[in-house]
Amino acid sequence: MTTTLSPADTAAVRAAVAELADHAFGLADRIVASVAAALADRRAPRRADLAPVEPLVVPVLGDTGQPVQGAGFVAAPGLLQDAEWWLEWFARDTDGRPQRLVTHSEPQAIGFYDYEHLPWFVVPRDTGRRHVTGPYVDYLCTEEYTLTFTAPVLVDGVFCGVGGADIAVKSAEQALLPSLRACSTRVAVVNNFGRILSSNSGRHLCGDLLDGVDVEHLPAEQRVGDLPLAVVAIE
């Protein structure tokens, strides 16, 4: 991993990643703000209090020209009076139409999955910061290969859940490939585990791990702002 990165190439790939992330977090941040406002004066919030999420999300999902394919709010367990666990989440169905996600919110039900241990929920809760999870197989919701962009909802400093948006890895690849193809050397976009999101090499593909990548300690020119994503050189 000693090959050099061209500053111009790196900057172009970073810009493409940042544009994708800004788009997803733009929606996630609007969801966070609306949920925080809805919960602010509620002592005992209920599912109905999350109604402002749907009109924010549905028009975005309905626009098939943009890459976000699912978005919403995931409540911290115990937040809502009428559901211990709750995803106020919308995703495109097979025909591309926005639909409410129906999951089992009853822990005893088959098909119920505990999101309290999943990184897109855990990291914003524990760090208070936004996070990008993936690429991963999203077995909870879309069953697709996905990137999830989440940010914490805090009301008076208390964690209430996460607002987030999903982008399929396939769409992310489409957005990143032009800048990757234009690079003069082999480069990859990796996450905080060194897992490749996209690259311009057939030997290092999406989902593979690159050894010895420590995103936190990479120079700012390789990192994508404060996100757990970076551009690295590969052999």
Next chain:
Amino acid sequence: MAVPFYGRASAAVFSPLETMSRSELVVRRLTDAIALGLLPDAEQLPGEVDLAGIFGVSTVTVREALSVLRSEGLIETRRGRGGGSFVRTPEDGIGHLARRRLDRFSLGELRDLGDVYAAICGASAALAARRSSTDDVDRLQRVADALEHAATPDARRRADAQFHIEVAASAQSPRLYHEEVSLQAEFGTLLWLAFGDDDSHAQMVRSCRAVVAAIADHDPRAAREAAEQRVADSTARLIDYQLSEAR
């Protein structure tokens, strides 16, 4: 229509798309869902038009399928307001449904199903050993713990299903994940006829730990072997069960 002969490989291309009729496929899908407990007792099924839309078949096909399910006593249809088709779990439980399905398989077919399941589980485990990050391994450990502490057959079955799903997801392959889920529905329900008691549970926990350890060591070969062995042992146990139950 005459099918021209293109050589051996074309046999796969020009074979029937599915050997079952469409209504049989709908019957099987709904029966599996009831056997898996995904459609609990008294659950109302979507209407005929909605079901036709969901499965991509005609309403006539749906009606045919529902009438088969009705004659098997798996659904009950009520007319009028608040009417519709409702799931009726057999009185002797969903194990009975799995038993009926098991009886339709020859021992050779069970072995074959086990072979496919072992291939999928083995490939998933080997890729998971290459691609798991530390938090994937943590999650696998947690699921293994949950399996160990599960006390009832039902809880054990769910923890085991979750373990398989986590391994397939850790392989970073949506297709392997989908194969895993559909084989779980087809074969997992049968396997659980012979599992759930304390003795088999101890064996399941041991083999699960072996798979997790190999994945944590990033040892694809050991992970594949452990996962294949796990399925082979389960299949052998199911076949022994079938032999002992056979009249």
